[in-house]
Amino acid sequence: MKRSVPLFFLFALFLSSSAQETELLYLSGRDKDNTIKWDFYCTSGMNSGKWSTIQVPSNWELQGFGSYHYGNVNLESNEQGLYRYTFSVPQGWKKKQVNIVFEGSMTDTEVRINGILAGPVHQGGFSRFSYNISSLLDYKGPNKLEVTVSKESANASINRAERMADYWVFGGIYRPVYLEALPVQHIETVAADARADGSFHVKVFVKGKGKARYVNAKISDVSGIQVAGLMQVPIIKEESGLTTISGKINEIKPWTPETPDLYRVEVSISTKKEIIHTVIKNVGFRTVELREADGIYVNGRKVLLKGVSRHTFWPSSGRTSSKHLAIEDVNLIKDMNMNAVRMSHYPPDQYFLDVCDSLGLFVLDELPGWQKSYDTITARRLVRQLVERDVNHPSIILWDNGNEGGHNKAARDDYALYDPQKRPVIEPGNIFNGVNAKNYPGYFNAEDALTSGKEIFLPAKMLNALDDGGGGSGLRDYWDLISSQPLAAGGFLWAFADEGVERRELNDSIDTSGNMGAEGILGPYHEKEASFYAIKEIWSPVQFRDKILPPGFSGKFEIGNEFLFTNLNTCRFSYSLIRISFPAGISGELNGEIQSPDIEPGQQGFLAVELPADWKDYDVLYITASDQYDRILNTWSWKISSASYIANNTVIPSTDKIRVTESGNMLVIRSGQTDIIFDKKNGSLAGAGNSNRAISLKSNELFAGFETAFVRMRHYPKEDSQVVEVSYRNGASANWTIMPGGWLKLDYSFTPKGMYDFAGITFSYPQELVTDAILYSRGPYRTWKNRTEGQILGLHEKKFNNTVTGQSWVYPEFKGYYSDFYAVEVRTLEAPFTIISAVDNVYLHLFTPDTPANLNDVNGKIAPPFPKGDISILHCIPPIGTRFSAPDYEGPMGLRTEFKGPVRGTVYFRFGE
Numbered sequence: 001m002k003r004s005v006p007l008f009f010l011f012a013l014f015l016s017s018s019a020q021e022t023e024l025l026y027l028s029g030r031d032k033d034n035t036i037k038w039d040f041y042c043t044s045g046m047n048s049g050k051w052s053t054i055q056v057p058s059n060w061e062l063q064g065f066g067s068y069h070y071g072n073v074n075l076e077s078n079e080q081g082l083y084r085y086t087f088s089v090p091q092g093w094k095k096k097q098v099n100i101v102f103e104g105s106m107t108d109t110e111v112r113i114n115g116i117l118a119g120p121v122h123q124g125g126f127s128r129f130s131y132n133i134s135s136l137l138d139y140k141g142p143n144k145l146e147v148t149v150s151k152e153s154a155n156a157s158i159n160r161a162e163r164m165a166d167y168w169v170f171g172g173i174y175r176p177v178y179l180e181a182l183p184v185q186h187i188e189t190v191a192a193d194a195r196a197d198g199s200f201h202v203k204v205f206v207k208g209k210g211k212a213r214y215v216n217a218k219i220s221d222v223s224g225i226q227v228a229g230l231m232q233v234p235i236i237k238e239e240s241g242l243t244t245i246s247g248k249i250n251e252i253k254p255w256t257p258e259t260p261d262l263y264r265v266e267v268s269i270s271t272k273k274e275i276i277h278t279v280i281k282n283v284g285f286r287t288v289e290l291r292e293a294d295g296i297y298v299n300g301r302k303v304l305l306k307g308v309s310r311h312t313f314w315p316s317s318g319r320t321s322s323k324h325l326a327i328e329d330v331n332l333i334k335d336m337n338m339n340a341v342r343m344s345h346y347p348p349d350q351y352f353l354d355v356c357d358s359l360g361l362f363v364l365d366e367l368p369g370w371q372k373s374y375d376t377i378t379a380r381r382l383v384r385q386l387v388e389r390d391v392n393h394p395s396i397i398l399w400d401n402g403n404e405g406g407h408n409k410a411a412r413d414d415y416a417l418y419d420p421q422k423r424p425v426i427e428p429g430n431i432f433n434g435v436n437a438k439n440y441p442g443y444f445n446a447e448d449a450l451t452s453g454k455e456i457f458l459p460a461k462m463l464n465a466l467d468d469g470g471g472g473s474g475l476r477d478y479w480d481l482i483s484s485q486p487l488a489a490g491g492f493l494w495a496f497a498d499e500g501v502e503r504r505e506l507n508d509s510i511d512t513s514g515n516m517g518a519e520g521i522l523g524p525y526h527e528k529e530a531s532f533y534a535i536k537e538i539w540s541p542v543q544f545r546d547k548i549l550p551p552g553f554s555g556k557f558e559i560g561n562e563f564l565f566t567n568l569n570t571c572r573f574s575y576s577l578i579r580i581s582f583p584a585g586i587s588g589e590l591n592g593e594i595q596s597p598d599i600e601p602g603q604q605g606f607l608a609v610e611l612p613a614d615w616k617d618y619d620v621l622y623i624t625a626s627d628q629y630d631r632i633l634n635t636w637s638w639k640i641s642s643a644s645y646i647a648n649n650t651v652i653p654s655t656d657k658i659r660v661t662e663s664g665n666m667l668v669i670r671s672g673q674t675d676i677i678f679d680k681k682n683g684s685l686a687g688a689g690n691s692n693r694a695i696s697l698k699s700n701e702l703f704a705g706f707e708t709a710f711v712r713m714r715h716y717p718k719e720d721s722q723v724v725e726v727s728y729r730n731g732a733s734a735n736w737t738i739m740p741g742g743w744l745k746l747d748y749s750f751t752p753k754g755m756y757d758f759a760g761i762t763f764s765y766p767q768e769l770v771t772d773a774i775l776y777s778r779g780p781y782r783t784w785k786n787r788t789e790g791q792i793l794g795l796h797e798k799k800f801n802n803t804v805t806g807q808s809w810v811y812p813e814f815k816g817y818y819s820d821f822y823a824v825e826v827r828t829l830e831a832p833f834t835i836i837s838a839v840d841n842v843y844l845h846l847f848t849p850d851t852p853a854n855l856n857d858v859n860g861k862i863a864p865p866f867p868k869g870d871i872s873i874l875h876c877i878p879p880i881g882t883r884f885s886a887p888d889y890e891g892p893m894g895l896r897t898e899f900k901g902p903v904r905g906t907v908y909f910r911f912g913e
Helices: 007-017 091-095 156-163 323-335 350-360 376-390 409-418 443-452 475-482 530-538 643-650 856-862
Strands: 023-026 036-042 051-056 080-087 097-102 108-113 129-132 143-150 177-182 186-194 199-207 214-221 226-234 242-248 263-270 275-283 288-291 295-298 305-309 340-342 362-366 396-400 490-493 501-503 509-511 542-544 556-561 572-581 585-594 604-608 620-626 632-639 658-663 666-671 674-679 684-690 693-695 710-718 721-728 733-738 744-750 759-763 770-779 792-799 816-818 823-828 833-837 843-846 871-876 903-911
Touching: 051 080, 097 108, 186 263, 186 275, 199 214, 199 263, 214 242, 226 242, 275 350, 295 396, 305 362, 323 350, 340 490, 350 362, 376 396, 376 409, 443 475, 475 490, 475 530, 530 632, 542 632, 572 792, 620 792, 632 792, 643 823, 643 833, 643 903, 658 710, 658 721, 666 721, 674 733, 684 903, 744 759, 759 903, 770 816, 770 843, 833 871, 871 903
Parallel strands: 305 340, 305 490, 340 362, 362 396
Antiparallel strands: 023 177, 036 051, 036 080, 080 143, 097 129, 097 177, 108 143, 186 199, 199 242, 214 226, 214 263, 263 275, 288 295, 501 509, 542 556, 556 604, 572 585, 572 620, 620 632, 658 666, 666 674, 674 684, 684 693, 710 721, 721 733, 733 744, 744 903, 759 871, 770 792, 770 823, 816 843, 823 833, 833 903, 843 871
């Protein structure tokens, strides 16, 4: 028995089998990793004045031509690049329209085919442009392409908007060049409006004369399964060439950054029997609303944007990117638990937007314009080029009309002319359209705007991450404020990665133009700084309320779900319990799975961990959460064992007797193979040794952070130990106990008064003798008072380095402050020595980082103070600021520490193995 098939389905099968898609022929390579050589001549600078070859696409500076310029200055030389390339086209293209398309060229670009100008010189370095060259081609023989690119534009407003900006200014054909062949009558553009309720409207612009009578559309999921039958409407014969086709799909899966479901829309024009031309676009069904004095809504749900500003950049290729790099960037952004990215200063390449669509990120797509805007004619032309290129990306939820004052007001309404979704337009650095997108408002200004203002609050730049400042530092204060206020829509950290170029003429060394390009959370090659992990924890959609295990803890944690659309029952949770034998390593481990809790977005609930009966016999508890795609959201750690417990189980005296000798001002106490030396003039530790190997650890000024002075010293035996008792002014004291076998115990006390950057005890040791260290603390990165998140409690082996964050990129840094300090073994060219704290909640200062160079007026903001010594045990540490703000401007955690009452500590030392 034959089954009947609906007529529209038969028609759809017939049409799809005859579909004619646009044919492409690449003249250049497709990205930075796949290039094609063209002939090239540079008019000035490096390797100029002679014909050679260059890889296309590329920025010519990174290929060894021309001259380097960091923006915000008038270009010292406006070199030009002259390109030549010979190509052939299929003879079958003679009856088609053939366009040559440039995805991006910096900046004024003149194109000739076989010696004839293809069209007006294109101006604007970040836009796609094309020319119809059908009549200029030789379809039987080779064709000569000649392109002249001027680094600086003849249009002064383009130079002000694009060339004098706060980033590296390059020249060249830096994005792909290709030919596209279309039927004479063809679809020029497709602009879709796909809503979260399944409704959609597709605007189809048809160009050219021909026999096509219908516009057709069908929708499939990404696996190719058709979810909507063929829809067909007659072509509207108007000058605009616009035909709209509409429909609705039931049970659609809406697009969100947490569930980035995509669909394929296949649009065609046809006669009754034959497809003339087909265009396929990926779309996501989602709805964006900007509700006045309320917030940004996606699919009917209010959203908070956790975002970062990003440039398209790579050290060896400038602004020439690749699909691989786009995937890497989006994954790194999502790995920080961000859900949004701002295309700061200019629109990105298509690879990046495609990946934002498929992996899931909200995008703010931006028209260039840094502090200065385009003239109106130019602005309106470039807005059209921007929107027509990017209109179908569901990841884009807002358009940015320039940046930091570079806003052409006359172009504000033009975005809606080409965007059927009518996505809201904002102006970063400005208050416009009910959105306060001011840059770097600071914590207290943000608090005022959120509590007293009327506009939705969405800072386009915040917490500038110059060197080791900003980024994750201050973010906890900022986010606690933002997430508690109804006018908040989120914010964007500045910036994603350090912008440092390989200088070919300087042996490929990295140049960040002083500190101008060193504002990234990542290094130039995406090396992760400490802020990466702090942001990951602060912006994790799973939030633990318990920072320490409370008394009587039974395995039940209170947690919050800060996803926008996802229930935590889709996530996976696991735990690990470990025992640590310092410094040997992990001596025991137990792993287990945790039942995922049923907690809706924005709600609180409990995570119940079924711990074994002996869990208190372990030292650290870890919990890891992963999302439904197995992306790790974060790993948290809680200490089980106290510092005193660890110390008591590590410090084991022997039965060796103690011998005391005095020589001049030196007091030498020996037990076993260990010598400990004190200076009787000032009561300081003057050195130590083991097996006749000297160890140069000293306490020239024992107390750090406040002024005191030596009063007296006395020593005496006590049981089987020897005590050295030192008194200081202002009530400070240090009691040293030399134990049998060589362990040295220090009990100290002081009573600070006022506000402190740091306070504790400190020792000196020559850093040139240090090779590496094993830390039992949070790590492996250092911390600041206002950046305590992101580091894991455990053992961390660290090789000595002299990294200056943002200026050299061997991470994690060796030097700096470490929180939740238990113990450290410092390995040296002399002999190792060990320091163990017997009190909780102290910090280790492990040598002082070099002060970053070229800080100018930001020195006091991102170069916090350190003790005079090299290794310190501290009861508070300083915060760090940003390029533009001192730490106390960025929230309560940026304030110095105030003590109430006396401070006491106990530290053990071991010299030698």
